Amino acid sequence: MLSAARRLAGRLVELVAMLLRASIVMAIAILLACVAYQVLMRYVFSKSPPWSEELALLMFSWATLGGMALGVYEGFHVRVDLLIDWLSADMKGWAERIIGVVTAAFGAYLAWSGWRFVDVTSGSVSAAIGYPIEYLHSLPPVCGALMFVFAIWRLIAGPPASATTESAT
């Protein structure tokens, strides 16, 4: 029963990670399209669209913050591992657990901080496109919540099989 629940949870987390990956790739594709369209419009039609920069920035914010959360899941963030590598296998496991707990706590704090930020600023719209500012301001709490979930899941199940083994650098 417990193992079935765990398998289901594992599948759910992996599904969330897959959606996250797809959304980041989409964000980068859209931001590239915005930048390219901007150059094209300026040189071919001599006018710059007012919305392209704002949309590109919104996509960039997601690529950055979503990427930050994905980094927690896949473990590709850069860090100093000199000290951890010196520890015995047993101690290393404990150190990784502490890091996981701290990461989850930070994710939770960011989610809460972001929730308050959305609450305070809701109702306004962006300058050029006029999209509801909640779209942009909800990215940090979403990033925080994802970091929380991913860090907790790594504490339970260890690094995911889908995580890239190649260096992220």
Add this chain to the structure above:
Amino acid sequence: MTVNALLLTAGFAACALLGLPFALSIGIVVALVLIVSDIEPAFLAQQFVAGSQQYSLIAIPLFMLAGELMSAGGMSQRLVNVASVLVRHRTGGLAMVAVLAALIFSSISGSAPATTAAIGAILIPAMANAGYDKAFAASIAVSAGVLGPLIPPSIAFVIWGTIAEQSVGRLFLSGIVPGLCIAFGLLIVCYVHAKRNGVPKQEKASWTETGNAFLEGKWALLSPVIVLGGIYGGVFTPTEAAGISCVYAAIIGLLVERRLKLRELFPVTLRAARTSAVVTAIVAVSTGYGVLIAQEHIATDLAAWLASHVHEKWIMLAGLNIAFFLLAAVMDELAILVILGPMLIAIGTKFGVDPIHLGAIIVTNVAIGMAAPPIGYCLFVGMAISGLSLGRIARAIWPQILVMLVVLFLTTYIPQFALILQPGK
């Protein structure tokens, strides 16, 4: 020192040394300061948004993507072929091919590890087969990678330009002379190594082979012309240049040369997204950190303290270089750039260092840190490709590090090194 100042400095160091990722370490100390000082928690989220809404930073994922698209489309192989027909028949020729190919690749990609990966994957095995010591082969690919951040375009200069509020285009220009000097120094190292170890020379390329290499490599060779010509011809900004080079690489790969498959686009973009997020997350998170550092007057106090104790500019610059080199031995170079940015700017202003010159010194330091043992992005890539231990590459790489330190010395004390190509100077 106040509790907040202690958290921002020693607290960050403790988090990072414990093995927490840099981006999280920065975020965590900001959160702790907010909790300790009873500041509105929404500040953290607000600063995350502000940090990720900087237009110039968009160049980072785009330059990463351009590099990935070109590698996936086989353009790096063709750049290597062009470099090969030019210099492979000289003493140390194949090693020189690595340096030359890295130089060309650097004018497309802005990333040091991407340069090492593109060149190393092809040339480390090729050099080992041609009679070079494999550790030397790896060390040349690692050290040639540092040309990535020095030769424009450059991700390190984009970050520095954003932090220091300087023109990215002008900063790009300041890295060219130091970059070319390092490339020249590396060529000498290749020659001396091959001469000493009696590495056999390669056969000279025939005219037909040379012609074919250039013909096949024409699209790859045109790419730096578009990127650099576009930026300095005033056609587009560095960010737009990054976008255009992605579009160019995609069109050439998918439609003209057809070596890039549509189904590869997703994994290629995801790879670029990952490497980009590693860097941009650090930069975005550090915005809030920078605000708190300013609020606590840490940067300005440090600069004032230094000015009252160190009276000579040259001693201060030497100290700055030594401190950076030592820090880079334990910390990620781009994280140092971001964390120490406000302090470096305050010190530079106090001692009257030209901001563009300061940028060149800092980015030369960043570049060296990426190749210098014990930790560095390029070094890790070199180890991964060659399968060699850190110790073996470290023993082979010291002459190249020496070359870079000489160039750093020259860049530090001869401002013209950085400024000679500046318009109006």
